[in-house]
Amino acid sequence: MPLWQCLIQRSKWVIAVVLQACGFLAWLRRWRARRGEIPVLALHRVGGSPESRQPQAIPPQVLRQMIQALSQRYTICSWETCVRVARSRDPHPHIAITFDDGYLDNAEWAWPILREAGATGIFCVTTRFVDGVEPHWWDVIAAAYRPTQGPRFRLNRFGQATYGAIAEGKIHRLKTLPSEQLRQNVASLQVAAARDLTIERLPVAMSWAEARRMVEEGADFGGHGLTHAILTNCNDDELASELKDCRETLCRELGREIxxxxxxxxxxxxxxVARTRHAGFRYAFSIERGYYTAAGDPLKIPRIMVSEPLYSLNGCNFSWPLFEAEVLGVFEVLLWRRLRRRA
Ligand SMILES: [Zn+2]
Structure with a gap:
């Protein structure tokens, strides 16, 4: 991690420890609950270790610490409960935890860790990915453009694990293309990579059998597209299919309304947003920062993205005061809103 990033993290940690010691964080937690503001965390994968981190993944031991610390202060609840307590402004703090994409590690690690703590989670899956019908397109890019030398994953200037500059650049560019072009790019790359045998075994998805078991055990499920196409880049037909087919598959496979x-x-x-409503979804999560409230647009629900700098001082150890100060938006209030007002 670069020096400036270390200094910022350390300053935040000192502020967080002081605010925790004087009881401000506990007060802010209850204050947000009384205002009906529910934090919704956005996670993706579980894997790697604090020493060798993977992109968009939280190491299992860190996730366990995080969930245990959260469950001592919040009720980690189902989406139905979140909606109810946001409406009633229950003074007891509640929090929702979401996992996007549908990787197998969600079933193998995240769900058992949540259950251990008596908690639940919301798993939003890309339906074509489940059962391994097709890989997530960025996994194909990451495998095809993996660094030829040195470690497979690299840290960026914010201390986050990445697939390396070339793969990340390509993924970033593909996200801006019309959906059909993205598909063609990935398909041709997949053929070339398979021929050269440069493509490695791609990450594994959860199965419908696992998803059904999790539902029976109390997990919530939601959609995350048919192929994880970027919806704003889809034409009307593609958009309808990404939403409608995704929801129909989920309802059919899980035997419940999604x-x-x-x-x-x-x-x-x-x-x-209009097409998402039309496809039958009542709630939709974005990755804009904020809190779920009963008064907000249910199809534009903000979330808090969980990545290394949010919970760790040095990328290795979990720090509860730092994490809670971030979840409660302490640094946003202190700095960001002021800067935004000036901008
Ligand atoms: Zn995703």
Whole structure:
């Protein structure tokens, strides 16, 4: 981690420890609950270790510490409960935890850790990915453009694990292309990579059998697109299919009404929101920062993205005061809002 990032993290940690010691964080937690503001955390994968981190993944031991610390101060609840307590402004703090994409590690690690703590989670899955029908497109890119030398994953200037500059650049560019072009790019790359045998075994998805077991055990499920296309880049037919087919598959496979959706990459516009409603989803998560409230638009629910700098001082150890100060938006209030007002 670069020096400036270390200094920022350390300053935040000192502020968080002081605010915790004087009881401010506990007060702020209850204050947000009384205002009906529910934090919704957004996680993706569980894997790696504090020493060798993977992109978008939280190491299992760190997740366990995080969930245990959260469950001592919050009720980690189902989406139905979140909606109810936000409406009633229950003074007891509640929090929701979402996992996007549908990787197998959600079933193998995240769900058992949540259950151990008597908690539940919301799993938003890309339906074509489940059962390994097709890989997530960025996994194909990451495998094809993996660094030829040195470690497979690299840290960026914010201390976050990445697939390396070339793969990340390509993924970033593909996210801006019309959906059909993205598909063609990935398909041709997949053929070339398979021929050269440069493609490695891609990450594994959860199965419908696992998803059904989790539902029986109390997990919530939601949609995350049919192919994880960027919805704002889809034409009307593609958009309808990404939403409608995703929801129909989920309802059929899980044997229940599915009303929750998470926009792939957090991207939406007015057309996407209208089509999401039309497809039968009642709630949709973005990745804009904020809290769920009963008064907010249920199809533009903000979340708090959980990545290394949010919970760790040095990328290795979990720090509860730092994490809670971030979840409660202490640094946003202190700095960001002021800067935004000036901008
Ligand atoms: Zn996703």
């Amino acid at each position: 009303t929750i959706f998470a926009y792939p990459n957090g991207d939406y516009d007015d057309r996407v």
